[in-house]
Amino acid sequence: MRIASFNINGVKARLPRLLEWLAETRPAVACLQEIKTQDEGFPAAEFEAIGYRAIWHGQKGFNGVAILADGTAPQEVLRGLPGDPDDQQARYLEADIAGLGGAGSAIRVVNLYLPNGNPQPGPKFDYKLAWMRRLRARLSELLASEMPCVVVGDFNVIPNDSDTWSVRAMEHDALMQPASRDAYARLLHDGWTDAIATLNPRGGVWTFWDYQAGAWQRDHGFRIDHALLSPECADRLVAAGVDKAHRGRDKASDHAPVWVELT
DNA sequence: ATGCCCGCTTACAGCGGA
Numbered sequence: 001m002r003i004a005s006f007n008i009n010g011v012k013a014r015l016p017r018l019l020e021w022l023a024e025t026r027p028a029v030a031c032l033q034e035i036k037t038q039d040e041g042f043p044a045a046e047f048e049a050i051g052y053r054a055i056w057h058g059q060k061g062f063n064g065v066a067i068l069a070d071g072t073a074p075q076e077v078l079r080g081l082p083g084d085p086d087d088q089q090a091r092y093l094e095a096d097i098a099g100l101g102g103a104g105s106a107i108r109v110v111n112l113y114l115p116n117g118n119p120q121p122g123p124k125f126d127y128k129l130a131w132m133r134r135l136r137a138r139l140s141e142l143l144a145s146e147m148p149c150v151v152v153g154d155f156n157v158i159p160n161d162s163d164t165w166s167v168r169a170m171e172h173d174a175l176m177q178p179a180s181r182d183a184y185a186r187l188l189h190d191g192w193t194d195a196i197a198t199l200n201p202r203g204g205v206w207t208f209w210d211y212q213a214g215a216w217q218r219d220h221g222f223r224i225d226h227a228l229l230s231p232e233c234a235d236r237l238v239a240a241g242v243d244k245a246h247r248g249r250d251k252a253s254d255h256a257p258v259w260v261e262l263t
Numbered sequence: 264a265t266g267c268c269c270g271c272t273t274a275c276a277g278c279g280g281a
Contacts, residue, residue, distance in 0.1 A: 009280085010270050034280085036271065061271050062279065116281060156281075175281065210281065211268035224281080254269075254281080 001100055001262050002027040003109065004243075005152035005225055007208075007255035011035040011066070014253055015043055021246055022050060027259060028070050029097055031111035032056075033154045035064035042066065059090035065111050065153070069097050077108070083134035091115070091131075101148045107233070108142060112153035117174030125174050128156070132183035136190065142230065143191050149230040150262075151192065154255065156224050157184045159194065162203025164222035175224060192228040195240040195260045207242055208255050216247060227260045236262040 004027035008014040011032065022030060030052070035042065039058040047054050053073040056066035057080070067074045074095035081092040091113040100107040112135065117128030142149045158176040161167050170176050188194060196205055206221025215221065229237060239261040247256040 013270060034270095116279085118279095118281065170281090173281070208281070212281095213267055215268095222281090 002259050003029040003031075003150050003152065003227070003262070004257050004259035005031045005033070005111070005154075005227060006257040007033040007113070007154040007225060007253060009034050009036070009253040009255065011037055011043060011064075012041065013251070015046060017246070017249060017251055017253070019046065019050060021243065021257060022047075022052065022068075025243060025257070025259070026070065028100060029074075029109055030068040031109065031152045032066040032068070033064075033111070033113035034062075035066055036062060037064060055093065055095060057090040057093050063090045063113055065090060065093045065113050067093050067095050067109060067111050072098050074109070075106070078138075081112070081131065081134050082138055084130070087131075089115075102232075108147050108149040110139070110142070110149065110151040110153075112151065112155070114154060114156045116156050117177075117180065120172075120174040120177060125177075128174060129179055129183060132180075136183070136187055139187060139192065139228075140190055146232070147230070148232040148236075150233055150260065151228040152226070152258070152260075154224060155184065155226045157181065157226075158222050158224055159184050159197065159226075160203060163205070165206070165220045169220075170222065175222070187228065191231060193231075193234040193237070195227040195229055195234075195237055196223070196242070196258060198237070199240050205242060206244075206256075207258050209247055211254050225255055225258045227258060229260065233262055238263055
């Protein structure tokens with residue numbers, strides 16, 4: 001059973017590529033980030049036509065997340081990350097997916113689009129770090145619940161030096177500041193398993209290649225899209241990967257899809 | 264040091280992304 005995450009950089013601009021990817025890889029759950037549309041612009045009928053039911057949290061022009069499930073409707077648990085009533089940005093969706101947990105029970109899926117934080121220092125970086133503190137609080141509740149849980153999305157954090165083509169090029173970027181990395185490391189220390197890192201301990205796996213400066217052609221990428229597993233799900237991990245070839249297609253997103261395969 | 268490219272917007276230039 002596959003759970004995938006894909007920062008699509010605009011659901012309207014990406015729809016043909018997205019439908020193609022769903023048909024080719026057929027994940028049980030597909031979490032999308034940066035849908036970049038208001039709720040009423042989300043192409044739910046296009047996904048239903050190929051067997052996916054969806055929930056989504058849109059915003060005009062920027063951000064926006066969606067959860068698609070193959071043949072079943074995601075049961076929404078949370079829309080928006082708790083902890084700041086003034087936060088209006090559409091970056092968090094949490095849902096139960098029936099039938100994917102042990103013995104036919106549900107699995108909890110968190111889909112997030114963590115703030116970029118550039119330029120740093122500054123208010124956008126402060127917002128990122130505050131968002132990560134709120135995320136840790138919510139994910140700690142999920143760990144305490146002991147339910148099977150998968151947290152995927154664009155974390156906008158390069159966890160280790162081996163997760164970027166060039167430490168020097170990214171040195172001053174918000175994605176790999178010590179404070180960003182520390183906040184991510186705290187999640188892992190709490191008990192979450194980074195699926196791709198666990199299966200690729202030497203690093204060198206990228207999920208993003210910039211549109212600019214020929215980054216794709218030069219393989220100048222880094223790893224910022226992650227899949228975190230609760231202990232129950234980590235025991236079921238059999239594979240994890242990146243659909244790298246999709247980054248090379250015409251009209252591609254600047255991110256490639258990432259996925260985990262659980263028994 | 265900045266822009267490169269791309270998607271979005273009551274757009275035709277500017278912003279955000281990473």
